[in-house]
Amino acid sequence: MSPPGRQPLLEVRDLRKHFPIRRGLLSRVSGWVRAVDGVSIDIFPGETLALVGESGSGKTTAGRCILRLMEPTAGAVRFDGQDLLALGPRDLRRMRRHLQVIFQDPYASLNPRMRVGTIVREPLDIHRVGRNRAERDAMTRGLLERVGLDASAMRRYPHEFSGGQRQRIGVARAIALRPRLIIADEPVSSLDVSVQAQVINLMLDLQEEYGVAYLFIAHDLAVVERIADRVAVMYLGRIVELGTRQEIFKNPLHPYTRALLQAIPIPDPTRARERTVLRGELPSPAAPPPGCRFHTRCPVVFEPCATLDPPLVEVAPGHWAACHLVPGPAGGASRP
Amino acid sequence: MTVDRSRADRSSLLRSRLSLLVGAALVGLLVAAAAGAPLLSRVVGYGPFDQVVPRDVAPPTPPDRDHPLGTDALGRDLLSRLLYGARISLLVGVLAELIALGLGTAVGAVAGYAGGRLDAFLMRATDLVFAFPTPLLALAIIAAIPEPESAPILRRLPFPSVGVVFLVLGFIGWAGIARLVRAEFLRIRGREFAQAARAAGAGGARVVLRHLLPNAARPLLVAGTLGVGGNILMEAWLSFLGVGARPPLPSWGTMITEGQELFLARPWVCIAPGLAILLAVLGFNLLGDGVGDLLDARREPA
Numbered sequence: 347m348s349p350p351g352r353q354p355l356l357e358v359r360d361l362r363k364h365f366p367i368r369r370g371l372l373s374r375v376s377g378w379v380r381a382v383d384g385v386s387i388d389i390f391p392g393e394t395l396a397l398v399g400e401s402g403s404g405k406t407t408a409g410r411c412i413l414r415l416m417e418p419t420a421g422a423v424r425f426d427g428q429d430l431l432a433l434g435p436r437d438l439r440r441m442r443r444h445l446q447v448i449f450q451d452p453y454a455s456l457n458p459r460m461r462v463g464t465i466v467r468e469p470l471d472i473h474r475v476g477r478n479r480a481e482r483d484a485m486t487r488g489l490l491e492r493v494g495l496d497a498s499a500m501r502r503y504p505h506e507f508s509g510g511q512r513q514r515i516g517v518a519r520a521i522a523l524r525p526r527l528i529i530a531d532e533p534v535s536s537l538d539v540s541v542q543a544q545v546i547n548l549m550l551d552l553q554e555e556y557g558v559a560y561l562f563i564a565h566d567l568a569v570v571e572r573i574a575d576r577v578a579v580m581y582l583g584r585i586v587e588l589g590t591r592q593e594i595f596k597n598p599l600h601p602y603t604r605a606l607l608q609a610i611p612i613p614d615p616t617r618a619r620e621r622t623v624l625r626g627e628l629p630s631p632a633a634p635p636p637g638c639r640f641h642t643r644c645p646v647v648f649e650p651c652a653t654l655d656p657p658l659v660e661v662a663p664g665h666w667a668a669c670h671l672v673p674g675p676a677g678g679a680s681r682p
Numbered sequence: 683m684t685v686d687r688s689r690a691d692r693s694s695l696l697r698s699r700l701s702l703l704v705g706a707a708l709v710g711l712l713v714a715a716a717a718g719a720p721l722l723s724r725v726v727g728y729g730p731f732d733q734v735v736p737r738d739v740a741p742p743t744p745p746d747r748d749h750p751l752g753t754d755a756l757g758r759d760l761l762s763r764l765l766y767g768a769r770i771s772l773l774v775g776v777l778a779e780l781i782a783l784g785l786g787t788a789v790g791a792v793a794g795y796a797g798g799r800l801d802a803f804l805m806r807a808t809d810l811v812f813a814f815p816t817p818l819l820a821l822a823i824i825a826a827i828p829e830p831e832s833a834p835i836l837r838r839l840p841f842p843s844v845g846v847v848f849l850v851l852g853f854i855g856w857a858g859i860a861r862l863v864r865a866e867f868l869r870i871r872g873r874e875f876a877q878a879a880r881a882a883g884a885g886g887a888r889v890v891l892r893h894l895l896p897n898a899a900r901p902l903l904v905a906g907t908l909g910v911g912g913n914i915l916m917e918a919w920l921s922f923l924g925v926g927a928r929p930p931l932p933s934w935g936t937m938i939t940e941g942q943e944l945f946l947a948r949p950w951v952c953i954a955p956g957l958a959i960l961l962a963v964l965g966f967n968l969l970g971d972g973v974g975d976l977l978d979a980r981r982e983p984a
Contacts, residue, residue, distance in 0.1 A: 415877050459897055
């Protein structure tokens with residue numbers, strides 16, 4: 347699944363996060379919500395991997411587990427060859443400067459009681475970048491200007507800014523430490539379309555400038571097509587298809603990916619289109635369907651789907667899919 | 683914000699302004715009386731302990747030109763005693779609340795941030811405090827210290843009998859504050875700015891002090907203000923029962939006790955301190971409500 351000859355920056359192997367469902371007086375565990383149920387992905391330096399799926403598919407949970415804002419139930423996360431899950435609190439805090447995050451809601455992600463200058467400077471303060479406060483203030487000014495805000499923003503509070511400006515502040519905070527990977531959790535989903543484009547362009551410019559890699563979590567495939575190098579499609583806690591942007595958009599193999607793609611609006615009223623509307627809702631991750639998890643909603647379901655869980659197999663170099671209708675190459679390696 | 687407020691919104695805003703205004707005025711009056719007691723009593727012309735009634739008149743004397751609130755059973759000027767009483771009420775009310783806020787914030791912060799077993803343990807400790815009615819608990823603890831003047835630590839305070847009251851009230855009041863802080867922390871901890879701080883590498887102390895506490899300050903301010911009023915009432919009640927400030931200290935509660943036998947024939951001896959207690963407690967309650975409503979109205983979208 348990797349472009350050959352390069353070491354991945356981030357390796358995620360069989361990541362699982364199961365939340366206990368507690369019931370009754372003694373809060374006995376009566377079941378598990380399998381929010382993330384065996385996800386494996388690689389991210390290479392300077393690339394953008396988009397993680398797409400419906401709400402509830404587990405993409406946000408996967409992102410938080412990689413950042414260790416949540417402790418995963420099982421699996422391995424290696425960053426630059428180092429096992430993040432094995433790090434103690436001190437080492438983890440030191441490691442965090444290389445991995446930053448941009449959140450979805452620019453209204454919730456900035457502390458309303460802090461001035462913007464303090465918010466953006468905080469990562470620099472924590473990791474004691476620069477010789478003194480004055481130097482960090484100068485860096486903060488530069489960061490705000492880099493994301494297109496006036497340096498006078500430093501003394502103002504977050505509520506004085508628009509959604510798009512707030513998200514720029516979030517981006518400035520995320521790049522303050524020159525991280526090598528930024529996990530962007532739906533960074534533009536709550537913005538107007540015109541503002542979305544500005545923030546996406548800013549993120550692309552910064553990637554070119556600093557060579558930062560993005561794990562771009564999204565449900566909007568139109569945005570993904572603009573920014574992603576590779577795309578991983580998630581359904582009910584698992585990756586069902588993974589490939590380059592060209593492969594996913596031109597040659598989608600999994601019926602779920604196809605349905606997602608057909609849901610993108612095309613701004614051309616004269617063009618007729620085939621459209622598969624998915625029936626029903628996302629099943630509960632507390633009781634995922636047996637066999638293929640997608641079979642309850644799949645338009646092309648057939649006999650083995652209800653009983654056999656299709657493995658994720660490499661169909662073409664770098665293009666993986668988990669579907670019984672997709673024949674793997676003879677002896678095709680199936681991922682664990 | 684340029685959002686049009688509906689009429690209902692506006693009238694409730696007006697009401698909260700009014701309670702803020704009246705509350706601030708009453709509390710201001712109390713603070714002025716307490717701070718200015720020595721000066722004001724000099725203007726009045728009598729100290730709180732001076733027996734000012736001539737020998738040929740039987741105290742208590744009713745209000746007159748010389749003594750606007752009258753004198754008490756021992757012939758002391760009631761206005762002067764009332765002014766000094768404000769010092770005791772305010773001192774006990776504020777100090778007890780500061781102790782409660784300090785302890786409660788520390789416990790609530792640890793419980794709300796750490797979670798798990800420590801949280802469960804600390805919350806059971808607050809349950810233990812809540813299991814007893816506050817007045818009875820305070821009474822029981824204070825009754826267990828019969829001689830505050832000779833008790834360790836307490837005897838070093840300027841007025842041991844007053845010191846024991848604010849210490850006990852403070853050490854009971856923490857439980858409510860701890861619950862409040864914990865609940866606020868649980869709410870704020872999951873917000874994205876707190877997550878962002880952790881993702882940036884912030885340690886527990888930074889997350890708590892710079893991100894969680896400042897965002898929990900509003901309800902704490904309201905609870906603290908209301909708490910001062912509650913403490914003033916509790917101090918008066920304990921002093922009334924005779925376990926708080928000891929005579930001849932002019933606590934408002936003590937003054938009511940001293941006047942209660944005379945109440946039917948000489949009502950002014952009780953009415954003055956009674957009204958003072960009422961207005962002080964009312965003042966803090968109105969101020970607390972007003973501050974809370976005002977902060978709510980200005981709250982930016984969460």
